[in-house]
Amino acid sequence: MKTVHPLPDAASVVPVRQPLISVDKLTVDMPLGRSGSSVRIVDGVDFTIGVGERVALVGESGSGKSLTARALMRLDRLAKLSGRVDFDGTDLLKLSDRDMGKLRGSSIAMVFQDPMSFLDPLMTIGDQVAETLRIRGIGKAEARKRALAVLDELGVDRAAERLDAYPHEFSGGMRQRVVLAMALVGEPRLLIADEPTTALDVRVQDQVLDLLDDVSTRRGLAVLFITHDLGVVAGFAERVMVMYSGRIVEDGEVASVFAKPSHPYTQGLIKAVPRIDQDLNTLYAIPGAPPPPLARPSGCPFHPRCDQRFDRCGVDLPALQPVGMSRVACHLLDGKGA
Amino acid sequence: MLMSIDSISKSYNAFPNPPAKVLHDVTLNVDTGEAIGLVGESGSGKSTIAKCMLALIKPEEGAITYDGIDVIHARGEDLRRFRREVQMVFQDPYGSLNPRMTVEELIGEGLLIHKLEPTAAARRARVAEMMEMVGLNPNDMDRYTRSFSGGQRQRIAIARALVIRPRILVCDEPVAALDVSVQAQVINLLQDMQKKLNLAIVFVAHDLAVVRHLCEKIVVLHKGKVVEQGTREQIFDNPQMPYTQSLLAAVPVPDPVVGRARRAARRLETAN
Ligand SMILES: Nc1ncnc2c1ncn2[C@@H]1O[C@H](COP(=O)(O)OP(=O)(O)OP(=O)(O)O)[C@@H](O)[C@H]1O
Ligand SMILES: Nc1ncnc2c1ncn2[C@@H]1O[C@H](COP(=O)(O)OP(=O)(O)OP(=O)(O)O)[C@@H](O)[C@H]1O
Ligand code: SF4
Ligand SMILES: [Mg+2]
Ligand SMILES: [Mg+2]
Numbered sequence: 001m002k003t004v005h006p007l008p009d010a011a012s013v014v015p016v017r018q019p020l021i022s023v024d025k026l027t028v029d030m031p032l033g034r035s036g037s038s039v040r041i042v043d044g045v046d047f048t049i050g051v052g053e054r055v056a057l058v059g060e061s062g063s064g065k066s067l068t069a070r071a072l073m074r075l076d077r078l079a080k081l082s083g084r085v086d087f088d089g090t091d092l093l094k095l096s097d098r099d100m101g102k103l104r105g106s107s108i109a110m111v112f113q114d115p116m117s118f119l120d121p122l123m124t125i126g127d128q129v130a131e132t133l134r135i136r137g138i139g140k141a142e143a144r145k146r147a148l149a150v151l152d153e154l155g156v157d158r159a160a161e162r163l164d165a166y167p168h169e170f171s172g173g174m175r176q177r178v179v180l181a182m183a184l185v186g187e188p189r190l191l192i193a194d195e196p197t198t199a200l201d202v203r204v205q206d207q208v209l210d211l212l213d214d215v216s217t218r219r220g221l222a223v224l225f226i227t228h229d230l231g232v233v234a235g236f237a238e239r240v241m242v243m244y245s246g247r248i249v250e251d252g253e254v255a256s257v258f259a260k261p262s263h264p265y266t267q268g269l270i271k272a273v274p275r276i277d278q279d280l281n282t283l284y285a286i287p288g289a290p291p292p293p294l295a296r297p298s299g300c301p302f303h304p305r306c307d308q309r310f311d312r313c314g315v316d317l318p319a320l321q322p323v324g325m326s327r328v329a330c331h332l333l334d335g336k337g338a
Numbered sequence: 339m340l341m342s343i344d345s346i347s348k349s350y351n352a353f354p355n356p357p358a359k360v361l362h363d364v365t366l367n368v369d370t371g372e373a374i375g376l377v378g379e380s381g382s383g384k385s386t387i388a389k390c391m392l393a394l395i396k397p398e399e400g401a402i403t404y405d406g407i408d409v410i411h412a413r414g415e416d417l418r419r420f421r422r423e424v425q426m427v428f429q430d431p432y433g434s435l436n437p438r439m440t441v442e443e444l445i446g447e448g449l450l451i452h453k454l455e456p457t458a459a460a461r462r463a464r465v466a467e468m469m470e471m472v473g474l475n476p477n478d479m480d481r482y483t484r485s486f487s488g489g490q491r492q493r494i495a496i497a498r499a500l501v502i503r504p505r506i507l508v509c510d511e512p513v514a515a516l517d518v519s520v521q522a523q524v525i526n527l528l529q530d531m532q533k534k535l536n537l538a539i540v541f542v543a544h545d546l547a548v549v550r551h552l553c554e555k556i557v558v559l560h561k562g563k564v565v566e567q568g569t570r571e572q573i574f575d576n577p578q579m580p581y582t583q584s585l586l587a588a589v590p591v592p593d594p595v596v597g598r599a600r601r602a603a604r605r606l607e608t609a610n
Contacts, residue, residue, distance in 0.1 A: 060517035060518070060519065060520075061488070061517050172380070200380075201379040201380040201544055202379070202544065202546070202585060202588040202589055202590075203379060203584060203585065203588045204379075205588070205590075206588040206590075209590075228517060228518060229590060230518070230592035231547075231589070231590025231591055231592045231597065232590050233592070234590065234591065234592050234593055234594045234596075234597040234598075235590050235591070235594070235597030235598060235600075254594045255594045255595070258592065258593060258594050268519055269518055269519060270592065272518050272519045272521070272522040273518055273522075273547070273592050274522075274525070274545075274547040274548050274550065274551040275547055275591060275592060275593075276546060276547040276550055276574065276586070276589045276591060277591055277593070277596060280550070280551060282526060282529075283522040283525055283526055283551065284522060285519060285520075285522035285523040285526055286519035286522070287523075289487040289488075289489055289490065289520060290487075290517070
């Protein structure tokens with residue numbers, strides 16, 4: 001059979017990547033007080049992140065973004081996890097606590113929204129950045145040398161002098177660089193960044209994004225970037241996954257999702273963001289509010305707010321299915337798959 | 339002019355260091371029915387100005403005048419009228435509402451304090467009317483705020499401020515804690531109230547796209563000084579000061595083509 005190779009145009013070139021992490025039917029249950037019962041927060045999530053790929057995870061507050069990310073690193077002791085998380089051929093959910101501990105920081109690292117709560121105010125910057133390496137048995141001098149190299153790479157000026165400084169001597173943006181250095185010093189292959197720029201003002205946010213962009217390109221580092229700022233997604237990520245009420249409802253290339261969102265929730269989100277570069281008219285607002293996990297509606301969890309719902313929506317839960325190059329969980333798209 | 343802020347300066351005590359001056363000679367005016375945005379990076383003094391406008395703190399220098407009242411020295415009936423006509427809404431819809439009060443008590447509190455409706459029945463009617471106006475269901479009047487979402491709580495906070503018919507509403511980051519879809523509901527509500535009630539709104543926010551949407555007049559602050567002020571068109575289409583330009587250039591645009599192109603262009607600039 002003869003295959004046709006059309007000339008690639010910029011929009012249709014999709015790099016095929018080696019998968020780095022594959023998540024399959026991941027669920028996260030959290031205990032409800034001391035009653036012994038629990039509530040399902042993450043409700044069957046599947047996705048893959050390729051080597052060096054930059055993926056954004058967006059969705060409203062409480063949709064389960066952080067708990068999904070934390071589950072990949074098994075950070076919540078109380079969380080009951082099920083499903084599979086394959087990283088480089090091993091199922092992370094089956095690793096012993098000890099092996100998982102070794103993997104944190106060396107293969108997968110995470111940065112959080114608030115750098116100050118993550119830094120120890122009584123420890124010097126140099127010691128904190130080197131700590132990951134020290135835990136792995138690397139000698140003091142070598143660890144310090146590598147810490148310095150990372151701080152340098154991240155644009156902390158006079159890094160050598162500042163190794164002995166304390167966190168309070170740094171501005172917000174600089175602290176976020178230090179936290180990033182702590183994450184990167186172990187040379188992870190996947191960085192999970194949970195709202196790393198939300199607490200920063202626009203100009204500092206922009207610097208941190210440029211930095212992440214450079215580092216991930218230079219190191220071939222995959223990034224899972226959690227945010228609710230669609231502007232940040234547009235400028236940084238290659239792919240975007242949209243989460244609603246504990247499930248992924250749309251997953252696709254950033255350019256195509258923004259140009260033509262398929263899921264009614266994604267459509268609403270994109271329309272609801274005021275833009276600095278467009279005419280002013282009344283903002284579109286999705287009516288209602290996201291459901292709490294304990295009162296998730298039947299059928300499609302978005303149906304009480306959806307202006308395109310029809311009879312099936314209140315009854316059947318739509319599965320995440322391929323639609324063209326994307327995946328979408330909506331009954332409107334049934335049968336329109338590839 | 340409804341309120342004028344004339345060359346105010348404000349310092350905070352920073353013991354054992356000498357007091358730190360955080361506002362330098364700030365001047366701005368608020369006209370009836372206009373929405374004015376205060377923007378600037380974190381620490382530039384936006385909240386400090388908002389607090390001065392509400393007479394929650396006093397500047398050491400300068401004057402604030404509201405409709406003939408000298409706000410800094412106001413007492414008695416003048417102060418009461420000021421407190422009634424200038425209201426506020428804060429960022430945190432969780433911390434600012436007393437969890438032991440029902441929605442009716444929360445929204446009706448101002449009517450009671452300012453003795454605006456003599457009977458409980460009349461207060462209840464005003465609360466119901468206000469709830470409807472901000473998109474809440476009056477049947478929820480007897481509930482506590484615990485069970486409301488962030489967006490609903492912010493509506494309660496707005497209803498609480500508006501029920502006594504203020505002429506100025508000062509909002510400090512009122513949508514910062516809200517989700518995108520809910521944020522749009524609250525911005526639309528504020529815009530709607532501004533038109534319906536001829537309300538002046540002073541809107542403090544980091545998010546310049548939101549400010550552009552709501553405010554006809556913009557004041558740009560940097561390190562406690564007003565570096566530029568003007569109409570929406572002047573500031574967003576033709577900013578004069580490099581600081582304003584840098585703030586605008588950093589706003590992320592939710593469009594992959596535009597966003598990438600802007601960042602690439604900026605990098606070229608910094609590389610050269
Ligand atoms: N330790 C916990 N125990 C019980 N429930 C929790 C716990 N942590 C989070 N939750 C609940 O799980 C849901 C999802 O939380 P998660 O932090 O993953 O949301 P998110 O999408 O990251 O939201 P945000 O944008 O606000 O960070 C929320 O309803 C939250 O209240
Ligand atoms: N109660 C206080 N005591 C001492 N210093 C204060 C106090 N409140 C604010 N400051 C300082 O005054 C300056 C201006 O603060 P302000 O809160 O007005 O800034 P802002 O523009 O509202 O910032 P943000 O965007 O972070 O809310 C900052 O340097 C801040 O640290
Ligand atoms: S499945 Fe139905 S309710 Fe859900 S998003 Fe699609 S159309 Fe709307
Ligand atoms: Mg989160
Ligand atoms: Mg403030």
